[in-house]
Amino acid sequence: MSLKLYVDALSQPSRALLIFLQASNIPFTKCIVKLGAGEHLSEEFKNNISRFQKVPVVIHGDFHLTESVAILRYISRENAAPNNLYPKDSKLQARVDEYLEWQHTNIRANCAMYFRKKWLEPKITGEELSEKLLLPYERRMVDSLNDFENLWLSSGAFITGDTLTAADIWAACEIEQPRIAGYDPESERPVLSRWLNNVRKSLSPHYEEAHTLLNKLVQKSTMKKASSKL
Incomplete structure (x- = not known):
C-alpha cells in the first residue's frame, strides 16, 4: 500500500x-x-x-x-495493519475502539484545550489567559488524566492488557501535548508514568522521532520558566 x-x-x-x-x-x-x-x-x-x-x-x-x-x-x-496494533479479532478490536471512542470527549478534548488556552492561543494573540480563566480547563484536564489512569491502566502494561495497540499510540500522543504548556502529566501519577514509558520504549525510535519538535518546545518552555525565576 x-x-x-x-x-x-x-x-x-x-x-x-x-x-x-x-x-x-x-x-x-x-x-x-x-x-x-x-x-x-x-x-x-x-x-x-x-x-x-x-x-x-x-x-x-x-x-x-x-x-x-x-x-x-x-x-x-486494506489488510496492511499488523494484528498486534489493530487486532482482527472482533472482541480485541472492540477494546481498542472502545478507548478511541472514549478519548474524543475526555483525554483528547481536555488535554488539547488546555494546551490551546495555555500555550497556543497566547502564542498567536500575544495575550495570556488569566489563572482564574485557565483553571477550569486545567481541572477538566486533570480529571481526564486521573480517569485515564484509573479506568484504563488497571489490566496490564497497556490500555487493553499486555500488548501495545493503536489505543496506546493515540493516547500517548494526546497526553504528551500539555507538556509544551508546562504541565507534566506524569507527576504524581506513577501508573500513568510507567505506562507512558512503556509506550515510548516499545515504539522506539519512531516515537522519539515523531516527538522531536514537541520535546524541543518543552525544553524551551522549561528554560524560559527557569530564567523567569532568576
Whole structure:
C-alpha cells in the first residue's frame, strides 16, 4: 500500500498516525503541512488535499481520507495493519475502539484545550489567559488524566492488557501535548508514568522521532520558566 501522509508535528493525531505507519512498516510518503504558516487554509490544500483543511490526511491513489481513527480503520480493512496494533479479532478490536471512542470527549478534548488556552492561543494573540480563566480547563484536564489512569491502566502494561495497540499510540500522543504548556502529566501519577514509558520504549525510535519538535518546545518552555525565576 503506497500512501501520501499529510502531517504537522504539532498535531497529536498526525504524530499518532505517523508512528503507527512507521511501526507497521507500511510504505508512505510524508508530506509536511505547516499549520503555523496556514498552509492548510490555502485554496490549493482545500481543493486538492482535504475540504476540511485539517491534518492528518492520507491519499491512497485517488482516495482522500481525513480523521486519524478513520484512517487507522481504513488501513486495517486494506489488510496492511499488523494484528498486534489493530487486532482482527472482533472482541480485541472492540477494546481498542472502545478507548478511541472514549478519548474524543475526555483525554483528547481536555488535554488539547488546555494546551490551546495555555500555550497556543497566547502564542498567536500575544495575550495570556488569566489563572482564574485557565483553571477550569486545567481541572477538566486533570480529571481526564486521573480517569485515564484509573479506568484504563488497571489490566496490564497497556490500555487493553499486555500488548501495545493503536489505543496506546493515540493516547500517548494526546497526553504528551500539555507538556509544551508546562504541565507534566506524569507527576504524581506513577501508573500513568510507567505506562507512558512503556509506550515510548516499545515504539522506539519512531516515537522519539515523531516527538522531536514537541520535546524541543518543552525544553524551551522549561528554560524560559527557569530564567523567569532568576
